[in-house]
Amino acid sequence: MKYLRVAALILLFFFSMLFFVQNHELLSTTVRLHLDLLGAEFQSRDIPYYLIVLLAFVAGGFISLIYLLAEKIRLSGEIRKNRARIKDLEEEVNSLRNMPLDNDSFVMDSQENGTRP
Template sequence: MKYLRVIALILLFFFSMLFFVQNHELLSTTVRLHLELFGAEFESREIPYYLIVLLAFVAGGFISLVYLLAEKLRLSSELKKGKAQIKDLEEEVNSLRNMPLDDENYTSETPEQQESRP
C-alpha cells in the first residue's frame, strides 16, 4: 500500500509539472482579481495564473486534510464506544457464566414431564 501511495504522488507531481511546463506562457500571464460585496469593492494586485492554480491546489489539499481528520476523530470515538460496549457485554456474559445453577429453576424436563412427577 505504501508503494501505491508513493507511485501516486510521483505521478501527481509528474503530471502537475508537465502541466506547468506545457502551459508556462498562459500561466505566466497576470490577472487582477476584483470582488464587489455589499457595496464594498476589493481588488488584488496583479498575480500570475500559476499562483492561483497552486493556491487552489493547496487549499483543496488542506480542506481534504481537515475533513479526513474530523472523520478519523469521529470514527475513533465511535470505535471507543463500541469497544466499551463489547467489554460491558463480555463482563455480563462472564458474570452469568459464573452464577450457580439452581436445580429447581433450570431443569431439562418439559412442563408436561414435571406435572406427571409424583
Template sequence: MRYIKVLVSVLIFFITMMFFVQNNEVLQQTVTLKLDFFLNPAWSSIPLPFYFMILAAFLLGALCTLFVLVYDRLRLANNLRKANKRVRTLEKEVNSLRTLPLKEAPRAESAPVAAAAEAKTDK
C-alpha cells in the same frame, strides 16, 4: 500495490510538469481579483501570476480534504470507543451471570426417558 501507487504518482508528477513547461507563457500572465459588494467600495488584490492561483486552489482543496479526513477519523475513533465500552459492559454482565448458581428444572423431554429407565430397573 505499493509499486502501482508509486507508478501512478510518478505519472501524475510527469504530466503536471509537462503542463507547466508547455504553458509557461500563459501561466506567467497576471490576474487581479476583485470583490464588489453593493454598499462598499470594490476590493481588489495585487496582480498575481496565474500559476499562483492554480497552486492556491490546489492547497485549498488539500486542506479541505485533510479537514474531512481528520473529522472522519475522529468520528470513527469515537464510535470505536463507544463500542469497546459496550463490549466491556456486556462482558462484565456475562461474567456476573456465569457465577450464578444453576437451577435445574425438570425437562419435559427427559421425563419419558427417566420413566423408561426406572421401569427397566424395577423388573
C-alpha cells in the same frame, strides 16, 4: 500500501509538472482579481495564473485534510463507545456463565421435557 501511496504522489507530481511545462505561456499571464462587496471594492495586484492554480490546489488539500481529520475523530469516538459496549457485554456473558445452576429449576425443566436429570 506505502509503496502505492508513494507511487501516486510521484505520478501526481509528474503530471502537475507536465501541465505547468506544457502551459507555461498561458500560466505566466497575469490577472487582476476584483471584488465588489456591499459597496466596498477590493482589487489585487497582478497575479500570475499559475499562482492561482497552485493556491487552489493547496486550499483543496487543506480542506480535504480538515474533513478527514474530523471524520477520523468521529470514528475514533464511535470505536471507543463500541469497545465500552463490548466490554459490558463480555462482563454480562461472564457473569451469566458463572451463575450457579439452581438444582430445582434444572429438575423441573428436565421433567417437563420428559427426561431424567
